[in-house]
Amino acid sequence: MNQPPQTFDPTRTALFLDVDGTLLEIEQHPDAVAADPDLIQALGAASHAVDHALALISGRSLEDLDRIFSPERFAAGAAHGTELRGADGATKKRPAPSLPAGMLARLDRFVARADGLLCERKAAGFSLHYRKAPDYEPQARSLVKEILAELGEDFRLIDGKMVLEIAPRAHTKGEAIRWFLSSPPFTDRRPVFVGDDVTDEDGFRYVNTLGGYSIRVGGNAGSLARYTLDNVAAVRRWMSGAFAAGICADTDR
């Protein structure tokens, strides 16, 4: 297990952070997740330390991220990179094919079968949750497989933590990080990306190609990530230590 460095040069580092399972513990329901004031303060301090080259990189929608981190509105690559908000606050929605209404109605009928099933609609795709109805996992899988076959090559399945997500194939966390690095204040900085799930592997791959720091929460065996932090608490300790405004030191770049 390879622990990430504790010090970074804040003038040369861009920090990218996944949300669920990385900054915040997994909860039974997506709406039960909200950032505590300490986390919001630590993110604000880290963002200040790197001159605002900090972005959330999440499967969540932008609207949901703003609810979770209210009253802050951090730069973000949301919905796996379909919705983007830069450090200047300007938003951009990447073009994506929309889902047919009949398909969404089919998902609604499926989730009506059990209280614990939930479908979150995204800007281009959806997340079908079965955490509170695990017996329905096989049926959820076969429905999502059918839907994916109908949607064709433009979409992909992300097999997440008790959730099956359909997202545009071209929109990945790696692409979201690439977008940020193409404009100030992210340009010419070495990326650091922390994530915990399969959907974060695209981000790890891209960051590795740039010689950045890829960090997986909960162990990096079988992951492209080169470093690991044990859990959410360890991520928060590491971030506060390494990116507290004003106390960062030079690294090896």
Ligand SMILES: O=P(O)(O)OC[C@H]1O[C@H](O[C@H]2O[C@H](CO)[C@@H](O)[C@H](O)[C@H]2O)[C@H](O)[C@@H](O)[C@@H]1O
């Ligand atoms: O990319 P992330 O920020 O990690 O988001 C991935 C998905 O996270 C959320 O679902 C997961 O967290 C929920 C709350 O802890 C949990 O109930 C669920 O079982 C997990 O799969 C979110 O609801 C999805 O929209 C995100 O895509």
